[in-house]
Amino acid sequence: MQCPHCGHEQSSIVECEQCGVIFSKWKPHETPPPREEGLPSPLEAIFGDSNVLRLLESPKGLLAAITDWPVAREFDIVDPVGRQRGSAAQEAAVMNAARRFAVFSYPAQQLAFTLYRKFGFFSEAIVQGARGEPLGVVKQRFSLLRRRYDLLDGAGQLFATINGSLLKRWSFAILDRAGQQCSEISKPYAGYTEEVVTEARRFKVDFMNHHWTLPQRAVILAAAVNIDFDVFEGREHRIGLAALGD
16 A cells, blocks of 8 residues: 555555555645745745844744644744744544644745654654655664754755754754755753743754755754654753753
8 A cells, every 4th residue: 555645555444554644545636726926835935035043932822723643732932032923733533643844934824844754763854845745754773862853855865964963952953965064953941931941942943054954944944843742842841940950
């Protein structure tokens, strides 16, 4: 059986083992209407002219109607001066199934890309464009001391790696193929109220003026989401000041 959504070959005829789509509920991607002349694409609207983006958890509860699936968390994507560039929705947990994360441009709320986080011991996140085209993959590597990830482009070629810091647990350096740091993902401390009481999440992605392509920037933002799952997803099950020690 070949998954009609991602093309994965498997024996199951009920649900895709790779992207988690339920075959009986799958619908082909519709070709989006042509953009009006002069309007940016969804990826351009989010990443086009901003060197730093912040992913801020939002309690608005507006995206469930757009995604058509239960939403666990919502985020605003904002630039350094506070202008909203996009929004994102995290799917509510489903046991042993891929977790979805959809990113939309602002204010048109057009789908920019979707992240499918596969269920497994080592995380792997598949990033697809608005029409299901492959943008890249975020793969966790085995490491004893710190978290490491490979970032692959839509053709499956390595374009960057991510190394977690030994001293700053909430800092993740993005290295080019030569091993030079060219960007960074971090989770700034937001204060006791937001970190422990409300458990609000916020991430900063600094592209450091590196000449990433738009799909590569989408994969890097997806990596920040994947790191959230790997490092911080379980924090809501901890109590009080113990969470500050992460």
